[in-house]
Amino acid sequence: MSEDARRVQRPARNPYLFRPISFRTVESRNRIMMSPMCQYSAQDGMPNDWHFGHIAARAAGGVGILCIEATHVSDIGRITPHCLGIWNDEQRDALARIASHVASLGAVPMIQLAHAGRKASVSQPWKGTKPIPVGDGGWEAIGPSPLPQTPQSPPPRAMSQADIDRVVEEFRDAARRSREAGFRIVEVHAAHGYLIHSFLSPLSNHRTDSHGGSLENRARLLNQVIDAVRSEWPAELPLFVRISATDWVEGGLDLPAAIALSRMLAQRGDVDLIDCSTGGVDHRQAIRPYPGYQVPFAEAIRxxxxxxxxxxxxxxxxxxxxxxxAGGRADLVILGRVLLYDPHWALHAANRLRADHVVWPVQYERSNIF
Ligand SMILES: Cc1cc2nc3c(=O)[nH]c(=O)nc-3n(C[C@H](O)[C@H](O)[C@H](O)COP(=O)(O)O)c2cc1C
Structure with missing residues (x-):
């Protein structure tokens, strides 16, 4: 069928999904963000050809904002020995090549900065996510309190004030390197049971100092990290925060707490979006996932x-x-596994929703016949 005939039969629409959206000075061509997804395929925190090809495919596939996987601010902040890092200049320079290619493909390069906390030092998922002992390539994990992640995990070392100060500085340095590498959005990972979430949740934080007790105290590390990141991250560039909006466990974080936390973050004036995930801090979590099961959290916080x-x-x-x-339930849709399944999801969705203005990479135009 000719292009003209196709247009006559299926008039173009202007779906929300393919309307541009701006955060500070950064405009995304659509409202689709690729969710950060660890590839557990790095050596010494360095990205390699796998990362380049994987990320390039999704940028060419039409997403608006492309967030690279959790990129750790220190070696002991990695989940596995194969996670990405940004604690040295060599890593920064390798990531710069990726960020620049993403931008050349029309997507906004975004980085998620993370510290695994007590969930650190485990094997890759396809090797069972088993604790790796110190001396066997693993390291001592740190956390707010000496409470193990699971009954099988060794307890983390409870962090001293000096440990906390060091982590804050590591986030500051990582933000500077992220800027130097050319990323345009930074996300602070405060979800999924990793270090910052483990401070936020009363299930994992039993501290009695200024970092424990009230929500304000439990959020102190997050606020200090954002202060540090913002000191290196220009005011014209956006900063997102990923939270777990519920721990799915009685006595843990829940939606009212997530709303209170989000209000605290909004009042700062320098956080641009709350990325609303859930869970990950407590092995007793009871989750019944269904399509869009976390959307109500994004909707309520918004x-x-x-x-x-x-x-x-x-x-x-x-x-x-x-x-x-269209229902005003969120400002961005953030896609994870479906983009592993189909790197060109965004281009296919544009056809499906009749967003005919969406431009395909010229190299692929001849495939747009289905
Ligand atoms: C392979 C894989 C790796 C992931 N790595 C991260 C990560 O680095 N940071 C993060 O915040 N979430 C991570 N997640 C969670 C996803 O970003 C996303 O929140 C989750 O998969 C739910 O979205 P989905 O149903 O669209 O996949 C990962 C998920 C998968 C499947």
Whole structure:
């Protein structure tokens, strides 16, 4: 069928999914963000050809904002010995090549900065996520309190004030290197049971000093990290925060706490979006996932706090993504596994939703016939 005939039969629409959106001075060509997804394939924290090809494919596939996987601020902050890092200049320079290629493909390069805390020093998922002992390539994990992640994990070392100060400085240095590498959005990983979340949750934080007790105290590390990141991250560039909006365990973080936390972050004035994930801090979590199961958290935080939110979790159908945006339930849809399944999801969704203005890479134009 000729291009003209196709247009006559299927008039173009202007779906929300493919409308540009801006955060500070950064404009994304659409409202699709690729969720950070660890590849557990680095050596010494360095990205390699796997990362380059994997990321390039999704940028060419049309996402608006491309967030690279959790990139750790120190060697002991990695989940596995094969996680990415940005604690030295060599890593920065290798990441710069990726960020520049993402930008050349029309997507916004974004980096997630992370510290694994007590979930550190485990094997890759395909090797069972088993604790790696010190002396066997592993290291001593740190956390707010000496409480193990699972009954099988060794307890982390409870962090001293000097440990906390060091981690804050590591985030500051990582933010500077992220800027130097050419990323345009930075996300602070405060979800999934990793270091910052383990301070936020009363299930994992039993401290009695200024970092324990009230939500304000438990959020102190997050606020100090954001202060440090912002000291190196220009005011014209956006900063997102990923939170776990519930721990799915009685006595843990829940939606009211997530709303209070998001309000605290919104009042700072330098956080641009809350990326609303859930869970990960406690092995007793009882989650029943269904398509879009975390969207209600993004929706409630957006409505109650008035800050932009991103919805993530089992979003895979273009119509479902469109409904989330058109219904005012979130500002971005954040896609994970579906982009591993189909790197060109965004281009396919544009066809499906009749967003005919979406431009394909010229090299692939001849494939747009289905
Ligand atoms: C292979 C894999 C790696 C992941 N790595 C990260 C990560 O680095 N940082 C993060 O915040 N979430 C990570 N996640 C969670 C995803 O970003 C996303 O929140 C989750 O998979 C739910 O979205 P989905 O149903 O669209 O996949 C990972 C998920 C997968 C499947």
């Amino acid at each position: 409505r109650e706090v008035g800050i932009a939110t991103g919805a993530v979790g089992l979003i895979s159908a273009p119509e479902q993504a469109e409904e989330i945006l």
